[in-house]
Amino acid sequence: MLLLLLLLLSSGDGKAQHVSGQKKNGSCVCEVNSNMWSFPAVNYNAMLQQVQSCEGSLNSLQEKLELSNQRLPQIQAVIKNVTERLEPHQYLNNQGLYTDLSFHLLSQELSQLETDIGAIHSQLNNGQTQKLSKEVGKLHTDVDKMHISKTINMKTVKEKLRYLKNGVESCKSIPKDFRGQGRFCFKGLISNISDPVMTKVSPKGKTYISGSWGKQAQMDSEGQKSSYWVQPLLNSHIWGNTLHIYQTYEDFMASANHKDFTIAPSFTHANTIEGPSAVLYGEALYYHCYRSIDVCRYDLNSNTVKRVTLPGTGVGFSNKFPYCYYDCRVNSDVDVEADEMGLWALYATVGNHGNLVVSQLVWDNEAETLNVSQTWETRMFKKSVSNAFMVCGVLYATRYVDEYHEEVFYAFDTATGKEDNSLAVPLEKVAKGVASLSYNPTNRQIYMYNDGYLLAYQALF
Ligand SMILES: *[C@@H]1O[C@H](CO)[C@@H](O)[C@H](O)[C@H]1NC(C)=O
């Protein structure tokens, strides 16, 4: 039943009368109390007109309604049809295999890659760059084809892309006169690790279970030539602001004659050390800085801090991607390492699905800037490794075996972008947790901060 409101103007007093109209038998019927007027002809005519136009609009409404009633099933059918046609994509979408956005991003990444390779190619035209260009070109065509045909396996494409990206990064690092595998690195992967050659309780005591320690790690450093250092995380096993340096091995073993540096004025300062991340390299301490995705460099001579932001989409910090075995080492998100090639930051990104990412760090002594020169993406989920370190541009990751054993089980080579899952090099320890593990290129030793115990090993090749 249709209801219609009629607005009738009364004659002189300006009062309006609201009357309900009803559709009856194809016409609009309104009951109007005309007693309140003294039949003024003008108003009657006006009212008549209103009633007629009421009928007119009612009819057109009726027409529209009939039209809608016919069209509604059609519209519903179209929606159903579209829904049905979208369902397969919805399925793929739920599986994380297909989205238009991913295609778009992929295409962008590929274009960037093509540009990068073009740039390298113009400087360094060799078989490897030619091969890379060809592969990237082919992948780009494949992705464009997929976009049209919508038959996709995004996982394979992403994997291929990661592989190519690493190839390009590695290409960048190969100098024109490249012949061997670097000045100091020609012996291949680590083949074995000795029993501990040095064991000591942290000078702060073994209640401080997290931190890092080692020997100054720069190959041709003038200062701090054979300094040993310890950096315990004194606040909640997460934050630290002090560095103890011992000029000699003897002083270190005797916990005597140390020099202390205050890196930050508190445990909540922007320059505070976060996580067991530090490495003493030359005359500076490099570490992950407080609640950030930055690596900091504290200069021992000037007491100043310079920093660089790590590249990547969604760089993990504040315990998002720590090192874990069945426990996680709190806030071990960003790990700074040194080797024969220089300085590295190991971390994980959302963009690389929480897998380990390796960035090479460069300190420019003239400009006094810290920068990231290159970045590689691995396929190893960071939270599935207990720790990691770098040797000759190769990342090694460890896993927990039991309370007294760790095992190096994974290697990723930045020179080739290739990885090896088949390693099984054992490491002995004295306590469960490995806060930090660092290689030192000056003596090829490996330093472990093992729940407040300090252990050193000899790496064998
Ligand atoms: C409907 O209107 C027609 C003519 O206008 C009339 O013949 C018929 O009797 C009416 N029916 C009802 C139910 O009022």
Ligand SMILES: *[C@@H]1O[C@H](CO)[C@@H](O)[C@H](O)[C@H]1NC(C)=O
């Ligand atoms: C949907 O509509 C298209 C074109 O109008 C038609 O080819 C297809 O068969 C329809 N699909 C379904 C599920 O009705």
Ligand SMILES: *[C@@H]1O[C@H](CO)[C@@H](O)[C@H](O)[C@H]1NC(C)=O
């Ligand atoms: C590796 O080193 C350990 C400790 O020195 C030793 O016991 C073991 O035999 C070595 N393994 C190999 C394969 O050389």
Ligand SMILES: *[C@@H]1O[C@H](CO)[C@@H](O)[C@H](O)[C@H]1NC(C)=O
């Ligand atoms: C290094 O980083 C600084 C900022 O910290 C920036 O100004 C400079 O351009 C960077 N240098 C290179 C070579 O990227």
